[in-house]
Amino acid sequence: MSDSSSKNAGQVEKNQSRLPEEARRARLKKWRRTKDRISTYGVSAGGLGVVFALALIFIYLFYEVFPLLRSAEIAPVSSYVLQDEDIAHFALERYNELAAVHTRDGRLLFLEAADGRLRKELLVALPEDAAVSSFATGDPSEGLFIYGLEDGRALIARTDYRLSYPQDRRHIEPQIKYPLGADAVRVDPQGAALRRVAVQETGNGFSVAAATEDGRLLLAVYTATTSLFTGEVSLRHREYVLPSPPQQGEKLLIDGAGRNLFVADAIGAIHYYDISDPAAAHLVHSVAAVAAGETVTALEFLKGSVSLIVGGSDGTLSQWFLVRGDDNVQQLTRIRDFLRHAGAITSLAPEYNRKGFVAGDASGSIGIHYATSHRTLLMEPVSDKPLHHLGLSPVNTALLTLNADGSVRNFDLDNRHPQVSLSALWGKVWYEGREGPTYVWQSSSGSDDFESKFSLVPLTLGTLKAAFFAMLFAVPLAIMAAVYSAYFMTRALRGVVKPTIEVMEALPTVILGFLAGLWLAPFIEKNLPAVFAIFLFIPLAMIAASFLWSSLPAAFRARISPGWEGALLVPVVLLVGWLCVSMSPLVEVWFFDGSMRQWLTDVGITYDQRNALVVGIAMGFAVIPTIFSITEDAVFNVPKHLTQGSMALGATPWQTVLGVVIPTASPGIFSAVMIGFGRAVGETMIVLMATGNSPITNFNIFEGMRTLSANIAVELPETAVASTHFRVLFLSALVLFVITFVLNTVAEVVRQRLRKRYSSL
Numbered sequence: 001m002s003d004s005s006s007k008n009a010g011q012v013e014k015n016q017s018r019l020p021e022e023a024r025r026a027r028l029k030k031w032r033r034t035k036d037r038i039s040t041y042g043v044s045a046g047g048l049g050v051v052f053a054l055a056l057i058f059i060y061l062f063y064e065v066f067p068l069l070r071s072a073e074i075a076p077v078s079s080y081v082l083q084d085e086d087i088a089h090f091a092l093e094r095y096n097e098l099a100a101v102h103t104r105d106g107r108l109l110f111l112e113a114a115d116g117r118l119r120k121e122l123l124v125a126l127p128e129d130a131a132v133s134s135f136a137t138g139d140p141s142e143g144l145f146i147y148g149l150e151d152g153r154a155l156i157a158r159t160d161y162r163l164s165y166p167q168d169r170r171h172i173e174p175q176i177k178y179p180l181g182a183d184a185v186r187v188d189p190q191g192a193a194l195r196r197v198a199v200q201e202t203g204n205g206f207s208v209a210a211a212t213e214d215g216r217l218l219l220a221v222y223t224a225t226t227s228l229f230t231g232e233v234s235l236r237h238r239e240y241v242l243p244s245p246p247q248q249g250e251k252l253l254i255d256g257a258g259r260n261l262f263v264a265d266a267i268g269a270i271h272y273y274d275i276s277d278p279a280a281a282h283l284v285h286s287v288a289a290v291a292a293g294e295t296v297t298a299l300e301f302l303k304g305s306v307s308l309i310v311g312g313s314d315g316t317l318s319q320w321f322l323v324r325g326d327d328n329v330q331q332l333t334r335i336r337d338f339l340r341h342a343g344a345i346t347s348l349a350p351e352y353n354r355k356g357f358v359a360g361d362a363s364g365s366i367g368i369h370y371a372t373s374h375r376t377l378l379m380e381p382v383s384d385k386p387l388h389h390l391g392l393s394p395v396n397t398a399l400l401t402l403n404a405d406g407s408v409r410n411f412d413l414d415n416r417h418p419q420v421s422l423s424a425l426w427g428k429v430w431y432e433g434r435e436g437p438t439y440v441w442q443s444s445s446g447s448d449d450f451e452s453k454f455s456l457v458p459l460t461l462g463t464l465k466a467a468f469f470a471m472l473f474a475v476p477l478a479i480m481a482a483v484y485s486a487y488f489m490t491r492a493l494r495g496v497v498k499p500t501i502e503v504m505e506a507l508p509t510v511i512l513g514f515l516a517g518l519w520l521a522p523f524i525e526k527n528l529p530a531v532f533a534i535f536l537f538i539p540l541a542m543i544a545a546s547f548l549w550s551s552l553p554a555a556f557r558a559r560i561s562p563g564w565e566g567a568l569l570v571p572v573v574l575l576v577g578w579l580c581v582s583m584s585p586l587v588e589v590w591f592f593d594g595s596m597r598q599w600l601t602d603v604g605i606t607y608d609q610r611n612a613l614v615v616g617i618a619m620g621f622a623v624i625p626t627i628f629s630i631t632e633d634a635v636f637n638v639p640k641h642l643t644q645g646s647m648a649l650g651a652t653p654w655q656t657v658l659g660v661v662i663p664t665a666s667p668g669i670f671s672a673v674m675i676g677f678g679r680a681v682g683e684t685m686i687v688l689m690a691t692g693n694s695p696i697t698n699f700n701i702f703e704g705m706r707t708l709s710a711n712i713a714v715e716l717p718e719t720a721v722a723s724t725h726f727r728v729l730f731l732s733a734l735v736l737f738v739i740t741f742v743l744n745t746v747a748e749v750v751r752q753r754l755r756k757r758y759s760s761l
Contacts, residue, residue, distance in 0.1 A: 634668025
């Protein structure tokens with residue numbers, strides 16, 4: 001009984017002593033589970049946060065890009081009727097307040113654009129002894145117009161608007177100016193009636209072309225000089241008779257340089273005259289602009305007077321401009337066709353500051369088209385009668401239409417980004433002045449007549465080109481160095497090498513770009529043979545040195561601890577590099593006539609000082625630390641029992657590396673390469689400073705490039721907010737975002753498959 005009692009008492013004491021320990025362990029387990037839950041939720045929240053942030057970036061970029069996808073829209077504002085039936089031209093001023101209506105009897109009516117009320121009526125200073133026989137306008141942005149008279153004379157004038165702000169309110173005062181004086185000028189010395197006329201202000205004065213009633217084609221060039229003291233205008237002029245076209249001209253146009261004359265006849269042909277030397281002006285050639293049996297019903301220049309827009313009686317619209325052929329002779333060439341209208345084209349209104357235009361047809365429909373992007377942004381009926389005239393706002397925000405019965409309709413116009421289309425962004429485009437379709441990025445120019453070129457192909461290709469050459473340089477060096485460091489190098493040497501390379505990653509890329517642009521690029525240009533010799537002879541020298549080392553007596557090799565052999569190659573590399581640079585001038589003299597760069601040019605290879613070779617080396621040094629660090633960790637963490645088992649079965653260290661280590665570490669190596677590639681794709685400062693920023697489309701290692709990231713960095717600070725250029729730059733950022741996202745996604749899928757494949761090792 002006593003033994004049993006003592007045993008129970010001991011058990012109770014033992015249980016009592018265990019209670020605090022078990023309670024403590026229970027508390028620890030509970031705290032551990034709590035921390036696990038917090039970590040799980042924290043990691044999940046972080047991952048979801050990253051996904052959410054990426055989604056927000058994508059949404060914001062798409063929000064800025066979305067307006068590029070919209071078509072044009074018109075909204076009716078008002079309508080009214082004009083009583084004058086003999087209207088020759090219809091135009092709007094830039095504030096959309098006044099509509100200028102030219103009549104054929106020489107009156108200029110300025111109406112309130114909103115309701116048609118007459119603000120002011122001016123009479124053109126036509127001579128009383130001659131009747132009007134023709135009318136034409138020049139560049140719409142200049143407000144220039146001309147009246148041809150029945151006695152062979154013509155009167156040139158322009159509309160002008162004077163702004164004032166009485167009581168802080170804008171007041172527009174319309175007026176007429178006469179750049180050659182208020183007197184009519186002689187065009188035809190013989191005095192024949194001018195059936196058709198054309199006028200254009202050129203750099204040397206004014207050029208006038210006229211088709212006379214008796215079938216002659218005339219050209220007159222006028223230069224006016226205004227006295228600084230008296231204000232008198234002295235006029236110099238010359239008249240020339242041009243070869244008559246096969247058919248009488250129905251529409252004449254002179255380009256802005258005064259070098260080319262285009263004559264459309266009654267059977268649908270356009271005749272091109274070279275008038276650069278008026279005394280030797282001649283007919284170059286004639287082309288059929290519309291189908292057989294159809295006629296040219298409308299003909300106008302686009303902004304810049306380079307491209308012709310031809311409208312036909314069958315509703316067709318086409319763009320034409322001069323293209324220099326193989327014989328060095330310019331030929332009028334059909335470039336592109338636009339969406340066909342339901343009726344004959346009756347009027348054309350080119351935009352004042354872009355390469356777009358509005359077309360009206362006999363069915364009462366209008367079409368809004370843009371040349372460069374080859375887009376028809378709107379096709380909409382606005383009347384049940386033919387449209388005789390269109391008035392387009394100089395700032396593309398309003399449109400007036402005048403139909404056959406004198407009805408005027410006023411529309412608000414929304415057409416903000418017509419320059420962009422899939423074909424213009426990603427396809428070849430035939431731009432004005434070029435010999436054929438091509439990929440071009442040129443977003444701005446010093447000329448108001450500039451045709452924006454927004455091809456993303458040169459930028460995307462430049463991005464891939466820079467990344468490709470950087471990876472071509474970085475991947476072999478980084479991976480082989482990582483494998484050697486992790487598997488063969490001694491621990492002491494590895495402790496120096498790895499931190500040193502990882503510290504390189506902290507070096508600002510702007511420093512690398514600065515060195516690449518100002519030192520490396522000139523050095524490579526000066527020592528081209530040395531560069532290629534280094535790439536060839538350093539690997540050969542390392543192989544030769546390794547062979548010699550293996551041939552030495554074992555006793556001698558035993559003096560160097562295993563893992564330190566790589567340090568012996570450093571003097572070899574430095575010596576070979578120095579020899580290559582020292583021999584470079586002699587090699588150029590022996591094999592390249594003193595200059596390898598000139599030799600490359602002579603054989604047809606373009607060489608730019610800042611090129612893909614420079615970028616590949618500089619950006620390779622920026623990418624190497626990333627690839628090296630991740631690869632080295634992946635190789636070093638391969639389980640030791642795998643390598644030991646391989647060597648126990650008789651494999652050599654190199655066989656073990658190739659057959660066991662690299663396959664096992666392949667997911668990590670692949671991740672390292674893709675992360676490095678992603679960094680190379682998004683790199684900005686190095687490519688900005690070391691490429692020359694030329695948006696060219698090739699993979700020539702001796703030429704530069706322009707990348708998406710560098711282009712955004714250069715142009716975004718200088719573009720107008722919400723402009724087409726601004727939004728196209730955001731589209732570039734979206735393209736870059738999508739490229740990196742797709743690459744990283746594919747890389748992760750491949751990495752997971754590799755990891756699953758080799759997880760059983």
